[in-house]
Amino acid sequence: MSAARVGVVTFPGTLDDQDAARAVRLAGAEAVPLWHAERDLKGVDAVFLPGGFSYGDYLRCGAISRFAPLMEEIVPAARAGLPVLGTCNGFQILCEAHLLPGALTRNQGLHYICRDQRIRVESADTAWTAEFERGQEIVLPIKHGEGRYVADAETLETLESEGRVVFRYMGGNPNGSLNDIAGITSEAGNVVGLMPHPEHAVEDLTGAPSVDGRGFFTSILKKLVNA
Amino acid sequence: MARVIVDVMLKPEILDPQGQAIARALPRLGFSGVSDVRQGKRFEVEIDGPADEAALSDVRKMAETLLANTVIEDFTIHVES
Amino acid sequence: MARVIVDVMLKPEILDPQGQAIARALPRLGFSGVSDVRQGKRFEVEIDGPADEAALSDVRKMAETLLANTVIEDFTIHVES
Amino acid sequence: MTLDSVKLALETPDERQPYAELGMKDDEYQRVREILGRRPTSSELAIYSVMWSEHCSYKSSKVHLRQFGTKAPKSEALLVGMGENAGVVDIGDGWAATFKIESHNHPSYVEPHQGAATGVGGIVRDIMSMGARPIAVMDALRFGGATQPDTRRVLPGVVEGIGHYGNCLGLPNIGGEVAFDPCYIGNPLVNALCVGLLRKDQIKLATAPGPGNKVVLFGARTGADGIGGASVLASATFEDESQAKRPAVQVGDPFMEKLLIECCLELYQADVVVGIQDLGAAGVSCATTELAAKGTGGMHVDLNLVPLRDPTLRPEEILMSESQERMMAVVTPGDIAAFMAICEKWDVPATVIGEVTDTGRLVMTWDGETIVDIPPGTAADDGPVYERPFHEPAGQAALNGDGPERLPRPSDLRETLLTLLGSPNLASKEWVTSQYDRYVRGNTVLAQPADAGMVRISEVMPGAEETTRGIALSTDGNGRYAKLDPYAGAQLALAEAYRNVAVTGATPLAVTNCLNFGSPEDPEVMWQFAEATRGLADACQILGVPVTGGNVSFYNQTGSAAIHPTPVVGVLGVIDDVARRIRSGFTAPGLRVALLGETHEEFGGSEWAHVVHDHLGGLPPQADLAAERGLAAVLAAAAAEGLIEGSHDLSDGGLGIALAESCIAQGVGASVSLPIEDAFVGLFSETAARALVCVRPEAFEALAELCGRFDVPCYGLGTTGGTSLVVEDVLDVPVAELREAHEGALPAIFG
Numbered sequence A: 001m002s003a004a005r006v007g008v009v010t011f012p013g014t015l016d017d018q019d020a021a022r023a024v025r026l027a028g029a030e031a032v033p034l035w036h037a038e039r040d041l042k043g044v045d046a047v048f049l050p051g052g053f054s055y056g057d058y059l060r061c062g063a064i065s066r067f068a069p070l071m072e073e074i075v076p077a078a079r080a081g082l083p084v085l086g087t088c089n090g091f092q093i094l095c096e097a098h099l100l101p102g103a104l105t106r107n108q109g110l111h112y113i114c115r116d117q118r119i120r121v122e123s124a125d126t127a128w129t130a131e132f133e134r135g136q137e138i139v140l141p142i143k144h145g146e147g148r149y150v151a152d153a154e155t156l157e158t159l160e161s162e163g164r165v166v167f168r169y170m171g172g173n174p175n176g177s178l179n180d181i182a183g184i185t186s187e188a189g190n191v192v193g194l195m196p197h198p199e200h201a202v203e204d205l206t207g208a209p210s211v212d213g214r215g216f217f218t219s220i221l222k223k224l225v226n227a
Numbered sequence B, C: 001m002a003r004v005i006v007d008v009m010l011k012p013e014i015l016d017p018q019g020q021a022i023a024r025a026l027p028r029l030g031f032s033g034v035s036d037v038r039q040g041k042r043f044e045v046e047i048d049g050p051a052d053e054a055a056l057s058d059v060r061k062m063a064e065t066l067l068a069n070t071v072i073e074d075f076t077i078h079v080e081s
Numbered sequence D: 001m002t003l004d005s006v007k008l009a010l011e012t013p014d015e016r017q018p019y020a021e022l023g024m025k026d027d028e029y030q031r032v033r034e035i036l037g038r039r040p041t042s043s044e045l046a047i048y049s050v051m052w053s054e055h056c057s058y059k060s061s062k063v064h065l066r067q068f069g070t071k072a073p074k075s076e077a078l079l080v081g082m083g084e085n086a087g088v089v090d091i092g093d094g095w096a097a098t099f100k101i102e103s104h105n106h107p108s109y110v111e112p113h114q115g116a117a118t119g120v121g122g123i124v125r126d127i128m129s130m131g132a133r134p135i136a137v138m139d140a141l142r143f144g145g146a147t148q149p150d151t152r153r154v155l156p157g158v159v160e161g162i163g164h165y166g167n168c169l170g171l172p173n174i175g176g177e178v179a180f181d182p183c184y185i186g187n188p189l190v191n192a193l194c195v196g197l198l199r200k201d202q203i204k205l206a207t208a209p210g211p212g213n214k215v216v217l218f219g220a221r222t223g224a225d226g227i228g229g230a231s232v233l234a235s236a237t238f239e240d241e242s243q244a245k246r247p248a249v250q251v252g253d254p255f256m257e258k259l260l261i262e263c264c265l266e267l268y269q270a271d272v273v274v275g276i277q278d279l280g281a282a283g284v285s286c287a288t289t290e291l292a293a294k295g296t297g298g299m300h301v302d303l304n305l306v307p308l309r310d311p312t313l314r315p316e317e318i319l320m321s322e323s324q325e326r327m328m329a330v331v332t333p334g335d336i337a338a339f340m341a342i343c344e345k346w347d348v349p350a351t352v353i354g355e356v357t358d359t360g361r362l363v364m365t366w367d368g369e370t371i372v373d374i375p376p377g378t379a380a381d382d383g384p385v386y387e388r389p390f391h392e393p394a395g396q397a398a399l400n401g402d403g404p405e406r407l408p409r410p411s412d413l414r415e416t417l418l419t420l421l422g423s424p425n426l427a428s429k430e431w432v433t434s435q436y437d438r439y440v441r442g443n444t445v446l447a448q449p450a451d452a453g454m455v456r457i458s459e460v461m462p463g464a465e466e467t468t469r470g471i472a473l474s475t476d477g478n479g480r481y482a483k484l485d486p487y488a489g490a491q492l493a494l495a496e497a498y499r500n501v502a503v504t505g506a507t508p509l510a511v512t513n514c515l516n517f518g519s520p521e522d523p524e525v526m527w528q529f530a531e532a533t534r535g536l537a538d539a540c541q542i543l544g545v546p547v548t549g550g551n552v553s554f555y556n557q558t559g560s561a562a563i564h565p566t567p568v569v570g571v572l573g574v575i576d577d578v579a580r581r582i583r584s585g586f587t588a589p590g591l592r593v594a595l596l597g598e599t600h601e602e603f604g605g606s607e608w609a610h611v612v613h614d615h616l617g618g619l620p621p622q623a624d625l626a627a628e629r630g631l632a633a634v635l636a637a638a639a640a641e642g643l644i645e646g647s648h649d650l651s652d653g654g655l656g657i658a659l660a661e662s663c664i665a666q667g668v669g670a671s672v673s674l675p676i677e678d679a680f681v682g683l684f685s686e687t688a689a690r691a692l693v694c695v696r697p698e699a700f701e702a703l704a705e706l707c708g709r710f711d712v713p714c715y716g717l718g719t720t721g722g723t724s725l726v727v728e729d730v731l732d733v734p735v736a737e738l739r740e741a742h743e744g745a746l747p748a749i750f751g
């Protein structure tokens, strides 16, 4: 059986692609580099949009990256069911590309904030969270200046009622996100975006003081292998 | 050659923490009589040709798809005189 | 009640990386005919009283000390009609 | 405007030139005339004035800095020493580290955000230009009093600038310092450090050999940034009233820098670079003269080819522009196509602007006319050298005579501990560090609040998978100590950085330094400088760690009031097995706590005297370098044997603060007794060469035995556990209360 292949996207200014690839590999999958300028998904089974400052985050986070040639492949594939995970800048790009509703705006405290954050898993029904328990509390690092999730009342209501809020901040909302939202999913549950960084929480020696991020990658691996 | 201005502001219902931080700071700095401040973006777009219908419609499209995120922002366009 | 607009732009000699990034991206997005983009800030300041001399002079001071960083930015003020 | 060409210069020998306005002295101008055998053109004047400025030529400091070479200890690790963009150290297994610290003090006062941001950008390019991948940054910051109004303007901007720029580059921030003292109110110190990794056999140098090779300028376009900055902004005194005359500040574009990093790495990988130099202060002037001087000796540049952001720039301005995010490379004609293709992939503009020649002259043209024709070495290497007069400051003896012995001692040590713990200098710096990304790239083993930052090597670059090594880094400095005794103060700065590296289990290898002082034209300041460099050079010799590079920042003064002399020292160390690193503080309950090192009564320049009595006088603690060396040896051996579970060095605030911080680190309490009779001295004296460790009870004997072998005193103080810090018969404070005092202080001031 050939290993599951997870594409890791690099835009100009992407920073966490190395961490993303490592996390994928540690879970036992193959990490396939995907370059923003190429219209080629290389036949991957899932896509990871990592964090960073793509295009310097100028204008708005994710605003320019959304137009990359590769995104023109990712958007229809995601709509057709390809599992896609976006963390931090990746989440922002998914919102800008309208694969996920709402938007991420400047932190309420106006500062960039890097810290280890407690979050609660609100849904184990997505492609990327199946290995967690609903209600489980985990610790992942956050590091962002624009992570305040906003959406209009109707959208929020829909997300809540459909169980599409996947993660919520615990022990203090770091950025003023509406409903303490840290991450959400698409209607079909294949696209997940969150501000925290699971890829920085997969090793004992480095990164955050937890390995709770591993669950994301074991989840997707299991799904792909069982598919 | 013309300059088209695109003003982008957060929609009124979206919290503007930067504007609020300024509004809160004003009394401390001795400014009274300000009831609200909102902070947005201003783009100066220099176009090669004249600011005719076609050019403005181009800028409008640019604003809609790129310069503003219409999920949270409104924009207005005008030609600088 | 009046609304005073303060537009803040980087001085012309100062690098505007944001504007440049946008300008570089436009052709890729299919927009041609744009020679330059500069990005600045727009503040909408709501004042309690009328926008008279005194109020405008207050806003000017506010712009100088708080809204704009005059080391690198210029600003203009106008009353919204 | 007429073009001042070489031809015109010959025809108009008596033309008055504004050399004084450019910061040049009469005799310096005369020397340029002698070198050229004519008056310089305005472009040549631009080059000489920036290259001979204090900032670029080190004319006042050179005679003192030489000691770092003459007294350098033998070190097999040193691959590239002083004189290049940054020093390079062999860290084993075929890999090398390059690191350097640099100041951006004045620009950060004028425009805190951009000033600090471009400081990070500049030092990162220095590291890139050695052929390395930058892997981490650190920042050593000093501000005026925490509650002084201007500090509220400067500090948030500086922190935001460093954070934003470094975060955008994907460089983890793994450490630094934040200190406050009213002496820095008009002269904040912003010192930025970068460390990079490269294969030992792939070091790049700033050199332009091979006539016919192309000179490529790549990165951002050139604009009117900081024109005159190098000579005017960076090395002249400025005062508040002169705000109107502020030269244009440089604005950074971290996105462009990130592209440059990836682009350069790919260029190195493809082996298409013969020589490379970053553009920092003095921009094109510096890059062309230095590359040419170190290469075949000649270069021809057509300045019209320099891509401009502002098309109205004159050649003189192009030469002096400090636009950021630019690099210059020397490339063989055969590799040009490959070079350009890589630049294009990364969206980095690149332009051939000239060619290497064998004429021994740096020649530049503009509109077809020759505007520069000089021997490049005369600008790059043969700048003026001053033996500035110096003497001990008038009040020095009185200052040293006014010791802390006369200060009333506290009766309530619990309260003293909480006061110190919540004082701005000792309080948690999380308000600052939480604005920095410490995780990016996933190689950070230790970062704040650890004593030193640590990065693992194996996953930094392809090919490094086999090595288990890590590097550790710390920067330290103490202006109060240096004010009391600059010789000892510089040694204590080195000792602390060395100790901070050692407590992680790493072995200190090499040193970089940033020397922040007042005006070199003031003989009293010059004495401080001379003493500090002498002290540092002597200490490096004793500790066996060579200086690999650094930076001097003079003119940190407002009017005649200079800052405390502030040598900031960075130490880099290596740990053979990064998995054996020692964690910070008390890591678990039930461990034995031990104090390594002897405690003496030393309160001169102490945090206690400063915070409680606003007093500065007497002498700083002794710099006992033999003891430091022993301590470091014990820690390295103990780490290798896996004897130690947690550690923390003792420095400002003494044992009391070290105990409190060790408890706060993981929320683990401790019960201890003091090793000496006088509890106040035991808790707050700042004797150097000490560290706190915790070990499994069964490992204590082995530790004590190891200490015995290296002559390091080892005192069992007690055990970890519980929810309070208990010092028997002295104080009992819940860890939560310690934490509140420690973490609440800066947010209370800065919001």
Ligand SMILES: Nc1ncnc2c1ncn2[C@@H]1O[C@H](COP(=O)(O)OP(=O)(O)O)[C@@H](O)[C@H]1O
Residues within 6 Å of the ligand: D055, D056, D058, D065, D068, D081, D082, D083, D084, D085, D086, D087, D126, D280, D513, D514, D515, D547, D548, D549, D550, D551, D552
């Ligand atoms: N305090 C110092 N200690 C040791 N070396 C120094 C010091 N200051 C400057 N140097 C060395 O002098 C050389 C020139 O310094 P600098 O002009 O800062 O380098 P760059 O041109 O890369 O900016 C460098 O090699 C630097 O390491």
Ligand SMILES: [Mg+2]
Residues within 6 Å of the ligand: D451, D500, D649, D650, D651
């Ligand atoms: Mg320390």
